[in-house]
Amino acid sequence: QVQLVESGGGLVQAGGSLRLSCAASGGTFSAYAMGWFRQAPGAEREFVIGISRNGYMIYYSDSVKGRFTISRDNRKNTVYLQMNSLQPEDTAVYSCAAKSGTWPGKITTRHVDYWGQGTQVTVSS
Numbered sequence: 001q002v003q004l005v006e007s008g009g010g011l012v013q014a015g016g017s018l019r020l021s022c023a024a025s026g027g028t029f030s031a032y033a034m035g036w037f038r039q040a041p042g043a044e045r046e047f048v049i050g051i052s053r054n055g056y057m058i059y060y061s062d063s064v065k066g067r068f069t070i071s072r073d074n075r076k077n078t079v080y081l082q083m084n085s086l087q088p089e090d091t092a093v094y095s096c097a098a099k100s101g102t103w104p105g106k107i108t109t110r111h112v113d114y115w116g117q118g119t120q121v122t123v124s125s
Contacts, residue, residue, distance in 0.1 A: 002027040002114040004096045009119030012086055016123070020081040022096030022116055029077040033099045035059070036070065036081045037109065038092035038121075045095070047107045051079065059103055064090075086123045093118040 008020040022034070035050030049070045050059035058070060067086075072079040079096065096116035104111060 002032065002098050004098060004114055004116035006094065006096050006116045006119040009094060009121045011122045011124065014087055014123055014125050016086050017082070017084045018086065018121060019083070020094055020096075020119060020121075022079045022081075024077045024079070024096075024098065027098075030054070030074045031100060032113075033101065033103045034070075034072055034079040035097045035099070035103065035107065035112075036079075036094055037097055037112070038090075038094045039118075040089075040092040043092075045109050047109075048094070049081065050097075050103045050107055052102065057103075059107055083121070086121075088123045088125045090121065091123050092121060094121050095119075 003026045006022045036048045037045050038048050039045040051070045055072050067084050069082045095118040097112040098114040100113050
């Protein structure tokens, strides 16, 4: 059983930046592809960005490409989400996700094995 704990959410003005962290425990971190999803009020949870087990492959959603980056430190069992040029439409609960093995070409919630509890990101205009 893998536990994921996010941190770093908060309130930021449009155009600002935030960095989220997700600390994993209870499993072999390097065996999991990691990613971030988000859920805005009244909307379904959607894929944001993902990273392969060794960090060499990055998977982006079109809405964040060029603004968000993801990285991981397999020694610290932690994955990071750097969010730049934030916009009000980025407001959502951001959840860390883990998948044993490899992400498929099109990543959806059904591919996730473990979820974090989520952290709120609010972008004011």
